[in-house]
Amino acid sequence: MIEYFLKGGIFMYPILFFFIFGLAIVIERFWTLTRASVNTRKFMERIKAALDEGGIQKAQEVCEETRGPIASIFHAGLMRSNKGIDQVEKAIMNAGSIEMAFLEKGLIWLATVISIAPMLGFTGTVQGMVVAFNAIAAANNISPAIVATGIGVALLTTLFGLVVAIIIQFFHNYFISRIDHIIIEMEESSTEFIDALVEREEKLGLGK
Numbered sequence: 001m002i003e004y005f006l007k008g009g010i011f012m013y014p015i016l017f018f019f020i021f022g023l024a025i026v027i028e029r030f031w032t033l034t035r036a037s038v039n040t041r042k043f044m045e046r047i048k049a050a051l052d053e054g055g056i057q058k059a060q061e062v063c064e065e066t067r068g069p070i071a072s073i074f075h076a077g078l079m080r081s082n083k084g085i086d087q088v089e090k091a092i093m094n095a096g097s098i099e100m101a102f103l104e105k106g107l108i109w110l111a112t113v114i115s116i117a118p119m120l121g122f123t124g125t126v127q128g129m130v131v132a133f134n135a136i137a138a139a140n141n142i143s144p145a146i147v148a149t150g151i152g153v154a155l156l157t158t159l160f161g162l163v164v165a166i167i168i169q170f171f172h173n174y175f176i177s178r179i180d181h182i183i184i185e186m187e188e189s190s191t192e193f194i195d196a197l198v199e200r201e202e203k204l205g206l207g208k
Contacts, residue, residue, distance in 0.1 A: 011124025011157045015117055015164055022113035022168040025106045029171075033178045036103065038068045040185050047074065048196050056081050069099035069182065070189050077193070085197060092190050099186070103179045110172040114165045121161020128154025 043066060050058040056078055063075035076095035077088040132154055 007153050007156055009124055009128055009153070009157065011120055011127065012160060015120050015124075015157065015160050018113045018117050018120070019164045019168075022110055022117075022164070022171075025109050025113075026168070026171045029106050029110075029175050032105075033103070033175060033182070036068045036182055037178075038066060038070060040070060040189050043070060044189060044192055044196075047193065051196060051200055069096075069103065070186055072099055073186065073190065074193055077190075081197070085194065085201065088197060089194060092194070096186055096190065100179075100183060103182060107172065107175060107179075110168055110175070113168045114172060117164040117168070118158070118161045121158040124157025124161070125154045128157065 046062050046066075047059050050062045054061075060075060060078045063071045063078065073092050073095040077092040080087040080091040129151065132151055
């Protein structure tokens, strides 16, 4: 593999750079999205129990003790509970937009790697083909060995560029799927949370 890399020429180095850069983002996103996932059903049960036992303050403490975007948007809503249900909904929507942006952070760079790696590979191949044909012209001999060797080396950058793009594309699609799942959970749990507050509005003294 190292031998092929060295044979590929100078364009192999930027492809390697983008591969390492993409993998760094993949590791960061994997860690972040793993921490963002919680058992929504159990969390909702804890929130409802907290509202019944200790009111808004107790529910806020549960949110502060729980990691993830769902706990964050609930906490933002509870912070505005003294202004009524409408303000709670607005706070949750605003916090949800911020959390979505945080979840999608870095995906644009993965998409960039997916686009640039094959283009660098193609550029390296074109450059390699030019060198190969110059070698043929200098040798003044269209030898199959010269042609095959030159073209084979030239195609290495395209091969590596496509491999990098395929690997990063897999993780990009995986993260998109995870984010979509988390967003759906955020929307469903937010609706259930608002309903829980409405049911307990008088008891909790919301908007007072």
